[in-house]
Amino acid sequence: MKIRLENPSNSKKKTAMLCGYVLENSDKILGLQNFNSKITSSVEQSIKDMGGIFGKIAVIPTNEKLTQRILLAGLGKKEDFTNDTIRFVSGKIAQKAKELKLKEFTIIAPPSSLIEPLSSVSQIVEGCKMSLYKFEKYKSKKENADPNLTILISKSEKISSSIKTAEIISDGVIYTKSIANLPPNECTPTTLANFSRIIAKKNNMKCNIISKVELKKRGFGGIFAVGQGSKNEPKLIILEHFRGPKNEKPIVLVGKAVTFDTGGISLKPGEKMDEMKFDKCGGCTVIGIMKAVSELKLPINLVGIIPSVENMPGGEAYRPGDIIKLYNGKTAEILNTDAEGRIILADALSYGEKQYSPKAIIDFATLTGACIIALGTNIAGMVSNNKKLTDMIMESSKRTTEEIWNLPLNDDYMDMIKSEVADMKNVGIGRAAGTITAAAFLRNAIEKTPWIHIDIAGVAWTQIATKEKPYNPKGATGFGVRLILDYLQN
Structure with missing residues (x-):
């Protein structure tokens, strides 16, 4: 999709479809008053009807040679307007344009009295670009090409910059979805490592890959143990973006990337096991963020760490009853090999803290089914050791409408993962507080750095109870990319 800006004019607009927004109980298309009155009068009844x-x-249809169609898009009640309204409705517009097989369409940006212009164009771009994404890599017949978009708004340098930023962010989300949607036979830990190398080379980042033999040698006992049951060897992927002051501590992002999760020896039920290709979504999110940050050339220091494994029940697989030594020297008793994400994350978190002495660590993981039970499939769970960091992430959540809910973590939960034979065990007591006890395991990997864990098990891909949004078509959602990019920019 090519996007361009154009100043509104008082003459008719040449376009296959001129699109405008309509508030509930209004008789006007926002901004259409700048255009030919004949077009306006021809749609008055339709405004009332919709x-x-x-x-x-x-x-x-207008029966006009220049403006061939008028599209009306309902925004709902003004008092219900949110930071997602324009994004959501713009996605609907773009999908309609593609359904009609148009080569281009034009959207009139809503007036500043309704929404700040920079936010308006960002939401239009994000809604349109992300809603046109569809995972068709393995389809022999592809859908028609995406139409191009013209946005009618008073042009300025800030507006142009905002659109460029929104394009990069949208592309980051789409890239995240594209690799997260890949099937396990096409996406192994090595594949993710290769994607990271390509992104790093293209965008002037440093990329380091630690492979199986080196993982064992350097004490990554968790990543090595979980990955040893598969012929596809584990990898630890490290991406570095250092464009900030040399003496400024970086922010570290960590993402769980289990390219397929059978549960290992503690084998999962067969039903919906195909969805475990999405157990790599945390790592894909970090890769997508790093790609966008490098393309935005943000003047910050940022590190992305992705522990990647395939959890298989092979002859060399780790077992319930094993005791493994993690990167930070602590030992973990394995009671369930399907609680593998916290084990590989613990190694990555410890490495990130020790190697980079960061000012903050944020991790993403499709970690627990318990999070879906607690919060459903539209809100992610969050656990943190730092209120200031939590407040900043919550502000970004409000701006991007990627919703999260803060869960507690106190000593009672830490006690629930204490082991009689090791420093800790990899599951808590029964099913109680499963999301929090998983986070408690991760908390043991952090010494003093401000840290946030975001459990995206319910929101990383579309599930039965997922709220339908045009910019989240079936499959991976890319949750977290927009959230963290907003945090990093602010």
Whole structure:
């Protein structure tokens, strides 16, 4: 999709489809007053009929040679307007344009009295680009090409910059979805390592890959243990973006990337096991963020660490009852080999803290089914040891509408993972507080750095109860990319 800006004019616009937003209980298309009155009068009845209901779309042929169609897009009630309204509705517009097989379409940006212009164009771009994404890599017949978009708004350097930023962010989300959607036979730990190398080379980042033999030699006991049951060897992927002051401590992002999770010896049920290709979504999110940050050339120091394994029940697989030594020297009793994500994350978190002395660590993981039970499939769980960092992430959550919920972590939960034969065990007591006890295991890997763990098990891909959004078509959602990019920019 090519996107361009154009100043509104008082003459008719040459376009296959001119799109405008309509508030509920309004008789006007926002911004259309700048255009030919004949076009405006031809759609008055349609405005009344569609009523501006949120997400409702109406297309009216105009019998005009220049402006061939008018599209009305309902924004709902003004008092219900959110930071996601324009993004959501713009996605609906873009999908309609593609359905009509148009080569291009034009959107009139809503007035500044409704939404700040920079936010407006960002949401239009994100909604349109992300809603046109579809995972078709393995389809022999592809859908028609994406239409190009013109945004009508008073042009300025800030507006142009905002659109460019929104394009890069959207592309980061789309890239994250594209690799997360890959099937396990096409995406192994080595594949993710190769993707990272390509991104690093293209965007002037440093990339370091630690492989199986070196992992064992350097004391990454958790990553080595979980990955040893598969013929596809484990990898620890490290991406470095250092564009900030030399003496400034970096932020470290860590993402769980289990390219397929059978549960290991503690084998999962067969039903929906195919969805375990999405157990790599945390790592894919970090890769997508690093790609976008490098393309945005953000003047910050940032490190992405992705522990990647395939959890298989092979002859060399780790077992329930094993005791393994983690990177930080602590020992973990294995009671369930399907609680593998926390084990590889613990190694990566410890390495990130020891190697980089960061000012903050944020990890992403499809960690626990318990998080879906607690919060459903539209809100991610969050556990932290630092209120200031938590508050900043929550502010970014409000701006991006990638929703998260803060969960507690006190000594009672830490006690629930104490082991009688090792420093800790990899599952808590029964099913109680499963999301928090998993985070408690990770907390043992952090010494003093401000840290946030985000459990994306319910939001990383579309599931039965996932709220339908045009920019989240079936499959991986890329959750967390927009959230963290907002945090890093602010």
